[in-house]
Amino acid sequence: xxxxxxxxxxxxxxxxxxxxxxxxxxxxxxxxxxxxxxxxxxxxxxxxxxxxxxxxxxxxxxxxxxxxxxxxxxxxxxxxxxxxxxxxxxxxxxxxxxxxxxxxxxxxxxxxxxxxxxxxxxxxxxxxxxxxxxxxxxxxxxxxxxxxxxxxxxxxxxxxxxxxxxxxxxxxxxxxxxxxxxxxxxxxxxxxxxxxxxxxxxxxxxxxxxxxxxxxxxxxxxxxxxxxxxxxxxxxxxxxxxxxxxxxxxxxxxxxxxxxxxxxxxxxxxxxxxxxxxxxxxxxxxxxxxxxxxxxxxxxxxxxxxxxxxxxxxxxxxxxxxxxxxxxxxxxxxxxxxxx
Numbered sequence: 075x076x077x078x079x080x081x082x083x084x085x086x087x088x089x090x091x092x093x094x095x096x097x098x099x100x101x102x103x104x105x106x107x108x109x110x111x112x113x114x115x116x117x118x119x120x121x122x123x124x125x126x127x128x129x130x131x132x133x134x135x136x137x138x139x140x141x142x143x144x145x146x147x148x149x150x151x152x153x154x155x156x157x158x159x160x161x162x163x164x165x166x167x168x169x170x171x172x173x174x175x176x177x178x179x180x181x182x183x184x185x186x187x188x189x190x191x192x193x194x195x196x197x198x199x200x201x202x203x204x205x206x207x208x209x210x211x212x213x214x215x216x217x218x219x220x221x222x223x224x225x226x227x228x229x230x231x232x233x234x235x236x237x238x239x240x241x242x243x244x245x246x247x248x249x250x251x252x253x254x255x256x257x258x259x260x261x262x263x264x265x266x267x268x269x270x271x272x273x274x275x276x277x278x279x280x281x282x283x284x285x286x287x288x289x290x291x292x293x294x295x296x297x298x299x300x301x302x303x304x305x306x307x308x309x310x311x312x313x314x315x316x317x318x319x320x321x322x323x324x325x326x327x328x329x330x331x332x333x334x335x336x337x338x339x340x341x342x343x344x345x346x347x348x349x350x351x352x353x354x355x356x357x358x359x360x361x362x363x364x365x366x367x368x369x370x371x372x373x374x375x376x377x378x379x380x381x382x383x384x385x386x387x388x389x390x391x392x393x394x395x396x397x398x399x400x401x402x403x404x405x406x407x408x409x410x411x412x413x414x
Contacts, residue, residue: 100215101215101220103211103213106213106215106220106241106246107205107206109246110202110205110206110241110246111202111206113198113202113246113271114198114199114202114203116272117145117198117199117271117272118144118145118272119142119143119144119145119148119272119273119274119275120141120142120143120198120269120270120271120272120273121140121141121142121268121269121270121273122140122141122196122198122248122266122268122269122270123138123139123140123141123266123267123268123269124138124139124141124196124264124265124266124267125137125138125139125156125264125265125267126138126139126153126195126196126262126263126264126265126369127262127263127265128261128262128369128370128406129259129260129261129262129263130261130262130310130311130369130406130407135155135369135370136155136156137153137154137155137156137369137370138153138154138155138156139151139152139153139154139196139264140152141196141197142275142279142280143197143198143199144275144279144280147166148166148167148275148279148280149164149165149166149189149197149280150163150164150165150166150279150280150285151163151164151165151196152289153370153371155370160177160384160385160386161176161177161289161292162174162175162176162370162371162383163176163285163289164188164372165280165282165285166188166189166280167280167281167282169183169282170183170184170185170186171183171184171185171186171188171365171372172184172282172358173361173365173371173372174282174285174286174289175349175383176286176289176290176292177351177386178349178350178351178352178383178386179286179290179351179352179353180349180351180352180359180383181282181286181358181359182358182359182360182361182374183358183359183360183361184361184363184364184365184372184374185360186364186365188364188365188372191227192227192228192367193226193227193228193237193253194367195237195251195253195262195264196251196264198247198248198269201239201248201251203227204224204225204226204227204237204239205222205224205239207224207225207227208224208225210225211223211224211225212224215243218242218243219240219241219242219243219249220240220241220243220246221238221239221240221241222238222239222241223236223237223238223239224236224237224239225237226253228367232399233255233256233399233402233403234253234254234255234261234262235254235255235256236253236254236255236256236258237251237252237253237254238250238251238252238254238260239251245271247266247269247271248264248266248269249265249266250263250264250265250266251263251264262369282358303329303330304329304346304348304385304386304387306332306346307346307387307389307408308334308408309344309404309405309407309408310407310408311403311404311406311407312336312404312407313339313340313396313400314339315338315339316336316337316338316339316340316341316342317336317337317338318334318335318336319335319336319337319338320334320335321333321334321335326347328347328348328350329347329348330347330348331345331346331347332345332346332347333345340393340395340396340400341393341394341395342391342392342393342395342396342401342404343391343392343393344389344390344391344404344408345389345390345392346387346388346389346390347387347388348386348387348388349383349386349387349388361374362374362376363375363376363379363380364376366380366382366398366402366405368382368402368405368406369406370384371383371384373402373405375398375401375402377398378392378393378394379391379392379393379401380398380401380402380405382405384408389405389408391404391405
């Protein structure tokens with residue numbers, strides 16, 4: 075009888091321990107959301123490193139991303155291709171939003187509220203905002219992560235409506251973000267390698283001139299000449315019943331300019347040509363339009379056009395028919411396409 079009592083007591087003790095551990099390790103969705111909100115509220119800034127993979131072309135495009143953020147509104151996002159000597163930087167300070175292309179010695183300035191009011195897959199506070207804004211988000215807890223599926227909030231790109239966000243249980247830092255199409259196929263994946271909350275920054279950490287100067291030191295001495303021929307690219311994603319109708323090549327002082335005309339149910343023109351290197355300058359070039367997140371860079375979006383630079387090539391899409399969503403989708407799909 076005494077042995078039975080001891081066995082029963084042992085079983086009760088084990089059950090209590092299991093219940094306590096479960097309660098500690100599996101917080102409710104409400105508890106996790108409150109914890110994330112508190113993280114943002116107490117945030118002074120952070121530094122992070124991530125790998126971003128884009129599946130919007132014929133082959134995956136992989137970029138190393140370094141993210142710096144200092145409250146309330148300073149940002150520095152460095153994007154570097156793993157396969158090519160190509161880098162760009164998105165910078166925000168009191169003067170505006172800049173896109174720096176060190177290899178071309180170019181800097182563009184937007185008057186914009188970026189990155190506010192739109193989803194950003196590599197910014198912690200943006201991910202938390204999307205979770206809090208989606209009252210129907212789906213939540214699950216694994217052994218090591220809290221996972222949310224939420225709607226995205228891309229102002230000019232409704233083609234990526236969902237995202238899955240995983241946070242590490244130990245400190246609520248982001249682990250993996252998958253941005254998905256309407257069929258829930260991941261088209262953008264951000265895998266965080268390092269994440270450090272409440273880091274300190276030098277006073278010049280977000281200065282445009284200092285960042286451009288340091289970035290120029292990393293530009294390879296044997297960077298390709300501006301007149302080197304480039305491979306012609308074609309968009310993979312175009313609206314239904316739209317096809318390439320005409321393509322012509324125009325000789326320029328810088329090599330060639332490719333002009334493509336697409337027609338059908340809707341029409342648009344795409345132009346691509348070798349980008350030129352800018353002379354040293356103390357000022358950034360003002361850009362009309364609003365920043366459009368293409369994943370690998372920030373494009374300039376207006377009501378009737380979108381323009382961007384990639385692999386030392388300037389691209390522009392112009393149309394009276396395409397919506398901003400459609401122009402962004404076409405632009406994203408140009409990357410990684412080989413010449414036909």
